[in-house]
Structure formats: C-alpha cells, structure tokens
Amino acid sequence: MSRTTARSVLLPVLGVVGVLVIWTVISETVTKELPSPLKTWQESRRYVLEPFFKDGEMNQGIGRLAFYSLVRVGKGFLLALAIGTPLGFLLGLSRSFHQSFDPIVQFLRPISPLAWLPLGLVIFQKSEPAAIFTIALCAMWPTVINTAVGVRSISQDYLNVGRVLKLSRFKMLTKIIIPASLPYVFTGYRLSLGLAWLVIVASEMLTGTPGVGGFLWQEYNSLVYSHILLSVITIGAIGFTLDRVMGFVEARVRAV
Amino acid sequence: MAFLEVRGVRKAFVTPRGTTDVLGGVDLALEDGEFVAVVGYSGSGKTTLVNLVAGLLTADAGEIVLDGERVSGPGPERGIVFQQYSLLPWMTVHENVALAVDAVNPGLPSRDRRRITDELVDLVNLTPAAWKRPRELSGGMRQRVAVARGLAMQPKLLLMDEPFSALDALTRATLQDELLRIWGERRTTVILITNDVDEAILLADRIYPMTPGPAATLGPAIEVGLPRPRQRRHMSLTPAYQKARQALVEFLKSSVTKPPARLGPQVA
Ligand SMILES: Nc1ncnc2c1ncn2[C@@H]1O[C@H](COP(=O)(O)OP(=O)(O)OP(=O)(O)O)[C@@H](O)[C@H]1O
Ligand SMILES: [Mg+2]
Numbered sequence: 001m002s003r004t005t006a007r008s009v010l011l012p013v014l015g016v017v018g019v020l021v022i023w024t025v026i027s028e029t030v031t032k033e034l035p036s037p038l039k040t041w042q043e044s045r046r047y048v049l050e051p052f053f054k055d056g057e058m059n060q061g062i063g064r065l066a067f068y069s070l071v072r073v074g075k076g077f078l079l080a081l082a083i084g085t086p087l088g089f090l091l092g093l094s095r096s097f098h099q100s101f102d103p104i105v106q107f108l109r110p111i112s113p114l115a116w117l118p119l120g121l122v123i124f125q126k127s128e129p130a131a132i133f134t135i136a137l138c139a140m141w142p143t144v145i146n147t148a149v150g151v152r153s154i155s156q157d158y159l160n161v162g163r164v165l166k167l168s169r170f171k172m173l174t175k176i177i178i179p180a181s182l183p184y185v186f187t188g189y190r191l192s193l194g195l196a197w198l199v200i201v202a203s204e205m206l207t208g209t210p211g212v213g214g215f216l217w218q219e220y221n222s223l224v225y226s227h228i229l230l231s232v233i234t235i236g237a238i239g240f241t242l243d244r245v246m247g248f249v250e251a252r253v254r255a256v
Numbered sequence: 257m258a259f260l261e262v263r264g265v266r267k268a269f270v271t272p273r274g275t276t277d278v279l280g281g282v283d284l285a286l287e288d289g290e291f292v293a294v295v296g297y298s299g300s301g302k303t304t305l306v307n308l309v310a311g312l313l314t315a316d317a318g319e320i321v322l323d324g325e326r327v328s329g330p331g332p333e334r335g336i337v338f339q340q341y342s343l344l345p346w347m348t349v350h351e352n353v354a355l356a357v358d359a360v361n362p363g364l365p366s367r368d369r370r371r372i373t374d375e376l377v378d379l380v381n382l383t384p385a386a387w388k389r390p391r392e393l394s395g396g397m398r399q400r401v402a403v404a405r406g407l408a409m410q411p412k413l414l415l416m417d418e419p420f421s422a423l424d425a426l427t428r429a430t431l432q433d434e435l436l437r438i439w440g441e442r443r444t445t446v447i448l449i450t451n452d453v454d455e456a457i458l459l460a461d462r463i464y465p466m467t468p469g470p471a472a473t474l475g476p477a478i479e480v481g482l483p484r485p486r487q488r489r490h491m492s493l494t495p496a497y498q499k500a501r502q503a504l505v506e507f508l509k510s511s512v513t514k515p516p517a518r519l520g521p522q523v524a
Pocket of ligand 2: 303
C-alpha cells in the first residue's frame with residue numbers, strides 16, 4: 001500500500017475513533033442518559049447481527065426496517081422524478097410557462113415536510129400514501145430547478161446545429177435538449193434522493209409506519225435510547241450510500 | 257442575378273454597454289459552383305457575416321438572396337461548418353454526421369441514409385474513428401467531422417467559418433489538401449472564411465478582403481488566376497499566385513487605419 005492510500009484509510013479511521021471517544025466521554029460525564037457506544041452496541045447487536053428477524057410489527061431487525069424505509073423512499077423519489085422532470089423541462093423551455101409557474105415553485109419549495117404530511121393525511125386518509133406524497137412533494141424541487149437551469153444553459157452552439165438542420169420539435173428535444181441537459185438533471189436527481197431520505201424520518205415518525213424513522217420514534221417513547229442511536233447511525237449510513245451510488249451514476253452521465 | 261447575392265447588409269449588436277457596429281453595408285455575389293474566400297482580421301465581423309447568410313442572425317438592413325429566395329431563417333440548404341465545430345459531444349462521429357443526413361433525407365430508407373453517412377465518414381478519412389465521441393478526437397479529426405456534417409446537409413451553399421485556424425500548420429496543410437480533393441469531387445458552392453491569405457489563394461476562385469471593423473465592408477474581389485486541379489507544391493512561385501497575394505495584402509494593410517486588436521497569423 002502506498003503512503004497516500006495508507007493515509008486515506010488511516011485518517012478516516014482515526015476520525016471515527018475520535019468521535020467514539022468523545023461520545024463515550026459525554027455519556028460518562030455530561031449526560032448520563034445517553035448510552036455509551038459500548039452499551040449501544042450491546043443493546044443493538046441482535047438488530048444488526050440478525051437484520052431480518054421479525055418479532056412483531058414494531059420489533060424487527062434493522063435490515064428489515066431499513067428495507068421498508070427504502071421502498072417508501074423509492075416510491076416517493078420515483079414520484080418526485082415523474083413529476084419534477086417534465087415540470088423542469090417545461091420551466092426551462094417555455095418562457096410563458098416559466099413566468100406563470102416559477103413564483104409558485106419558489107413559494108412551495110421551502111415548505112417543510114411537517115407541513116405537508118397532515119395535508120397528505122387529510123387528502124388520502126391513509127398513512128402510507130400520505131408519507132409517499134410528502135416525500136415526493138419535498139424531494140422534487142432540486143430536480144425541477146436543476147432541470148430547468150440545465151435546459152436554459154444549453155449552449156447556443158448546439159441549438160444552432162438543430163436550427164440549421166431544421167429539426168422537428170421532437171427531434172430537437174430527443175437529440176439535443178435532453179442529452180445536453182442530462183448532467184444537470186442527474187445532479188437534480190442526486191439532490192432529490194438526498195432530500196427524500198431526509199424526509200422519510202419525519203414522515204414515518206408522524207404516521208407511525210414501520211421503518212427506521214418509525215422505529216426511532218417508538219423506541220424513544222419506550223425509553224430505549226440505545227435504539228435511537230442505532231437508528232440514527234443506520235439512517236446516516238444509508239443516506240451516505242445512496243449519495244455515493246447516485247454520485248457514481250451522475251459521474252457516468254457526465255462522462256458521456 | 258447571381259446565385260447568392262448579399263446586398264448592403266448591415267448589422268450592429270446592441271448590448272447594455274453600448275452598440276457595436278459590426279457590418280456596415282456588405283456586398284457579395286457568388287455564382288453556382290464557385291469557391292469564394294473572405295479574408296479579414298480577427299474580430300472584423302466574419303462570423304457575423306456567416307451567421308447572417310446562414311439565417312441564424314437577421315440583418316438590420318440589406319438583403320440576402322440565395323437561388324432566387326430571400327434568406328429569412330436557418331436551413332440545411334445553407335450548410336455550415338462552425339468556427340468552434342459545434343459537434344454534439346454525446347454523439348459519436350457517425351451519429352453526428354447521421355443527424356444531418358437523416359434531417360435532409362427524411363424520405364429515404366434507413367439503409368440508404370446509413371450508406372450515405374458511411375460514405376461521408378469515409379470521405380473525410382474517419383472510418384477508423386467512426387464510433388468515437390468528439391472528446392476522444394484530435395482537433396484535426398473534429399474538424400473533419402464538422403466538414404462531413406456540413407457536406408451531409410447537401411447544401412446549395414456551404415459556409416466554412418475559419419475551419420482550419422485552430423489547427424497546427426502541418427495538420428492545416430493536410431486538411432487544406434483534403435478540402436481541395438473533396439471540392440474537386442463534389443463541386444459544392446463554398447464561402448470559406450479565413451484569416452490566412454495563403455489558404456485563401458490555395459483554395460478559392462475569388463477572394464474578398466474584409467476591412468477591419470467597426471462597420472466592416474468587403475473590398476473589391478480579387479480573382480485567383482490559378483488553374484485547377486491545384487497542387488500546393490511550387491504554386492507560391494507562380495506569377496498568378498504572387499499577384500493575388502500582393503493585391504490582397506496591399507488592400508488589407510491599407511484598410512487598417514488604427515492597429516487591429518490581433519493580426520491573423522499570416523496576414524502582412
Ligand atoms: N452576440 C454578440 N453581441 C455583441 N457583440 C458581438 C456579438 N457577436 C459578435 N460581436 C462583436 O462583433 C465583432 C465581430 O465579431 P465576429 O465574431 O463576427 O468576428 P470574426 O471576424 O469572426 O473574428 P474571428 O476571426 O476572431 O473569429 C466583435 O467585435 C464582437 O465583439
Ligand atoms: Mg469568427
């Protein structure tokens with residue numbers, strides 16, 4: 001192993017060890033309620049080592065819980081893309097569409113998932129569709145905005161090629177506009193996925209649906225604090241992985 | 257009336273920081289099958305003229321008539337080889353050319369369109385690189401793709417905007433020879449924009465010098481009395497070559513009232 005790769009492995013490990021030490025110290029001194037890393041591990045090992053056990057609706061291995069959350073996020077994310085991508089293209093392509101709807105987009109964008117969820121419950125009367133509705137509504141904005149920016153920043157040179165060839169609207173879209181804006185669109189997708197994963201915890205907490213977020217809230221209510229930490233770590237690890245995977249996809253799109 | 261007539265064309269760009277008067281009444285006439293060059297200093301307005309003839313820009317005054325039809329917008333009958341190539345980076349060499357072939361031959365069976373594309377790629381000697389994307393190509397190869405795409409439009413008039421100026425001298429000479437060969441085979445009507453006096457004389461039947469801007473105009477056309485087919489070797493020693501060169505350089509020099517921003521590499 002070369003010096004630089006040794007460093008790039010060693011230093012992150014050092015960082016993790018450092019955080020564990022600080023966590024231990026805090027749990028021993030300032031907040032005695034906070035379980036130490038060791039206690040967290042001892043009380044969570046069954047959830048991690050048998051990730052797919054199921055004792056009841058709310059007592060399941062962390063892998064199973066994560067799977068529920070991932071499926072829910074997946075549905076919300078796909079819905080966000082299905083709505084956000086065409087919306088972004090319309091905003092980028094049509095000046096009048098942009099003038100009519102951009103203010104609404106800017107208005108809806110900063111609304112928190114906590115505000116959408118009750119509305120979703122009112123509309124759908126069921127927690128599962130309400131959660132997906134909330135995820136989609138919160139996660140789609142980066143896709144909308146990046147797509148619109150991507151379309152508007154297409155080089156005039158490329159558009160001129162299409163103009164000289166007198167391409168039909170359809171060919172202009174499929175041969176030039178979509179491929180040219182694809183890198184922006186995928187950046188939007190990556191950011192949207194990150195947001196969808198952020199929203200999942202809140203939506204599961206409020207709806208009480210089984211998943212990592214739902215589990216976290218339930219364990220807080222039953223005072224099993226080590227499981228809160230287990231959930232937090234799981235949420236972080238999955239979020240990190242999702243971002244890496246989308247980052248990889250994005251890089252592949254950019255490379256074309 | 258000539259095949260292409262450009263009459264009194266003016267163009268100014270209005271920007272928040274002021275108005276740039278680029279073309280101040282350009283006149284140019286071209287017969288079918290002719291190869292004409294426009295030579296001028298950098299920034300004088302050559303690309304602006306190309307964009308006007310292509311229909312990508314509209315003139316403030318004057319008119320452009322090609323084959324009896326007034327130019328009012330872009331179209332493949334005025335094919336263009338862009339100065340910055342403008343190849344689509346997400347398409348291979350073959351796909352870039354095919355885009356143009358498909359656009360101008362919508363009625364043809366796909367097998368025939370494919371054959372035309374193959375022939376064009378071959379014409380510019382790119383068959384071995386047909387499945388590469390533009391970023392995997394050298395500058396000279398990119399330029400060849402741009403030429404193939406321009407020819408693929410089967411244009412009545414091919415506009416070539418400084419096609420070789422971004423290339424090194426050796427590659428440039430090779431591509432000039434290739435262009436001579438291709439033009440010998442196809443006899444497309446061409447307007448070649450260049451800042452290289454020798455390139456213009458080697459390739460063109462007639463050369464228009466452009467005065468440096470602002471409000472650039474074209475000087476009187478200089479006939480190149482060299483017979484075709486032309487060979488680069490020994491050509492520069494012939495009296496016809498010397499005569500054309502002298503006339504061109506003299507006009508370009510005398511048209512400079514103040515020093516231009518940048519001289520083209522071989523002018524003066
Ligand atoms: N879209 C535009 N807006 C404002 N000014 C412009 C625009 N396009 C060109 N100009 C100005 O017009 C002048 C001529 O530009 P043009 O690109 O036609 O020159 P050129 O002769 O092609 O130069 P080069 O040999 O360097 O390619 C320049 O001063 C340029 O700054
Ligand atoms: Mg130019």
